[in-house]
Amino acid sequence: MNLPGGIDTFALSLWLLRVAFLGALYLFLLSVARLLLRDLRSVSATAPGELGRLVVISSFAGGPPAGASYALDAVTTIGRDVNNTISVDDPFLSADHAVLTFRGRSWYLEDRGSTNGTYLNGAPVVGLAPLGFGDEVQAGQLRVRLDRPRPPRSA
Amino acid sequence: MNLRRRAAATRTGGAPHDLVAPRIGRSVLQVALALGLAYLLIGGTLTYWQVVRADALTLDPANPLVQAARQSTLPGRILDSRDTVLAKSVRLANGTVVRQYLADPSLGPLLGYRSAQFGTAGLEAAENGVLIGLSGQSEADLLLRKLQFQLYRPQDVVLGIDMRLQKDAEQLMGNRRGAVVAIDPSTGQILALVSSPGFDPNQVASPATGAAAFGHLSTDPASPLLDRATQGLFVPGSVFKLVTSIAGLGSGAITAQTTYPDQPAEEKTGFLVDGYRVIDGHHPFTDGTALDYTQALEVSCNIYFAHVGLAVGGPALVQWAARLGFGAPIPFDLPTAASQVTGGGGPLGGFKDQVELANAAYGQAEVLVTPLQMALVAAAIANGGVLMRPHLVIGTRDAAGTLHPVAPAPWRTVVDPVIASTIANAMQQAVEGAWGIPFAGLGKVPGVPTAGKTGTAQLGGTGEPHSWFVGFAPVQGARIAVAVLLERAGSGATEAAPLASRVMADYLALQQGGTP
């Protein structure tokens, strides 16, 4: 079938199909660009900052040196297993020893059924224990203190 | 297990902070910018190939698309302005496609050839896209073509050449080497383009004779494969005084009334420029007259024009010549060589010194021109100072027989009409005036007011000079402008002028419906 001007209708639809394909590629890129822009705005609105730090007070030979500190994830696990957020090769630690969680506006400490227990300011932790900045946590031979997040360093 | 012992201290926070490393975020951002720039460069290059160079690449002879066309399509014909078939393709019984030409030696340099063995050359190469039907139209047309599943749509190419005039000029040349360019000054349409010696393109295109003919042509010392009209560079001699005239009058360095009081004496003693004597003295009959511009052109006074060149100055002379097309290849359907006023490199706009400038002003020194360039100079003067874009192809004709004409277009406004008319008047005096007749009188078209200028280009050493004539007729409302060059043929007055006269006369007669 032919349109006026000798244009084949199949050719026309094929051409439209090709243009539609290219159009779909750009629809994809456009959608991605919109998401990226939104993402950029939300990132600049809520500056990423850490929620707190753990500072090592005392340790054992071969362990992390005193004064070393760790930035904390919202969920930070401590243990001997490499899959922990903070993994320390201390024979007195259990493979999965303790977990720090930031819930709502404050930190909580939980023992994960460790052999030797977790202590908050010297007292053993049972269940979910709220934790304030400056509190001391002991797990295995590791004594750490929860510190306020460092302000973002400017370059 | 002990490997893990190192672990804790490796975390950012884990390291003591006596050494502070720069923040990673910033350098990541810089790397991102570098990547962005690299991709921008890639995108730009891609655009260059796919948009700017797309046509050239699509039509490149080595492109598989073009090579495939050789089997699948019959290229279009080449016609002259009166629909005489100059070239056509036929499919032989064995399936091969052969190009056949009107048998005429003047067509070789013009059309080139199309051969399975030797590819394409000349106009066949330049218009290959149209002839095999891969290009020649707008984006919209290309789109339409895709919609009609016509990848190749061969078209005929129509030239502004009048084959009768072309043949006439070729016969007048005889076996002399040289070139004739005839152009319609008001449109820029090329009427004849002859380079001699030429060759019959059939010899190269025919599979039977191709190899032998090509071998013969490419080793012939007369170089018939070279199109002298567009690519040959020759010393112009006095015809270049027209360019100096345009520069002098156009820049205001002289008027038509300017005289140089020292000039009559210098005819005898020579004009001393920086210790070098410009010698002339080939027109003793002007005696003690201090020539004005018109008279100086009429007798072709070298000393007068040396003065004009010095008055204009090197940079200005180069600039005015550039308006006429000097200094760069002329945009044309065929490849062209760039004419030059000076070899360049010197301090005076390229001229080494005043001596070179003075000699260049009357067409010697390092001046080199193509016959096409000189035809354009004549055409610009004939057309009131407006130079039309020269073109061979006046249109393409599609399979349905519809002609798609190429519209004439002004290329440059060289000089204002009053000055053009002053020069035209002087050129008429040169052909028809009492003093001029001995020099250019044979360029006169009988019964028609004719403007012209001869040139006799000294080449140094022994041997005859190049013989030149450029001119146009009629002086008012010119219909044809010509440039004639005969290599080493003698003086312009005796050789080129009569030939030019015949070409112009024959064209005007053909237009009246007569025969040459």
Added chain:
Amino acid sequence: MNAIAPSPARQLGFAVRPRLRRRELALLAIVAGALVLGRASLASTLAGHLALGDLRLLGLYLGGIAAVHVAFVLTGRRSDQILLPTVALLGGISLLVMERLPQGLVVQRFVGHDLGLAQLQVGWLLLSLALLAVLAVVVRSDNWLRLYKYSWAAAGIALLLAVFVFGRDVNGAQLDLCLGPVCGQPSEPLKVILVVFLAGYLAENRELLAGASTRLGPLRLPPLPYLAPMLAMLGIALAVVGFQHDLGSALLYFAVFLFLLYIATARVSYVALGLLLFLAGSAVLYEIYPVVRLRVDIWLNPWSDPQGAGYQTLRALYALGTGGILGTGLGAGLPSVGATPAIPVIQSDFVFAAVAEEMGLLGALAVLACYLVIAERGLRIAATAQDDFRALLAAGLTLVVVVQAAIIVGGNIKLVPLTGITLPFVSYGGSSLVANALVVGLLLALSDRGVEPPPPPRPRRRVFGPGTAEGVA
């Protein structure tokens, strides 16, 4: 006392919760639509009438992607939602091109069937998707990469040496290593290993590298002892690759090394020194290796030998020119004359030229934009990473993909000398697909913003004071 090892999340007291990934789903829907349109366009061109064609391979591929998406949703990780669709689009374009090219370009016998180009590519794509999904879902800690960086480096070198000894020649370059019937290019996984090593080493020593310095005339050099292991690793990689004449990989490694060094130290002088070394090295290679000289000469002037050395470069340029802005349409270009493709190795090295011809400038720019999207996502993951190792790892992984694409595309369009590496996710080939899937899988894992913290407990459930300890310290 923990006889049964519960899943990490259960151990933490909250279960894995499926999370919808709406953005990813929406983008994947567009990708699927685009690919079906492309397939229809291809089938119609080939058939001469409107047709959908054989959708089985595309269906398999889209099914694989859907499965990956579902896996991400079910495991509920809060990872990037743009990377998967972008990679899926590139892989899909790859599939379309492979379906369009002559199927006989690559044939392998597999369980009694001869599989053609597109069938093999679908297989590799699915395998890659599976690998990507597993890495993205399972990898929760980067410690195993961080801790064993020297072991990884050793493994990488061993891999290269193995190629050196047992390798098979491909077009004058020793590239392939065969394990039974399956052959692969070790240079692809090696690039990932190299990034892991560099990230680990730089993260550990970046303060020292950025701060202290040895002065050598006007140049401020890094403390040499700290740079030595890195240079050694890189030198070995480059040397072995140089012996194997795999210039593209060498260039890629070096570029990524310089980028990472700059990211870690922000010292322009290191990069300047690196570039100086690069130029000197290139000059030496140009003199020593005829291969290098040939490549550079072709790059400068492919027209000098149009039927020989310059052949493929010129053919690629013709393809670009013929494609123009809108392209010839899938299936309507001339990537093959008869059964032989117009451009040699069109399925891998020159796949970009094929894309540019049939999808035009617009399609080719869209493909380039996809790599920029990957760059943006990857570098953002790097910039917001919690620590230096993750940041350097994410940046390095991203660079490996994006720089590789730039090198080969640049070679296709005569912007830089041509080197034989693949266009990530688009070129045919298992090693390349698998290695790049590895990269994206790791990036996805790194992009995880961690387990969403559970809501604060209700006051009455709080337990204060000493409880019963199950063990004694």
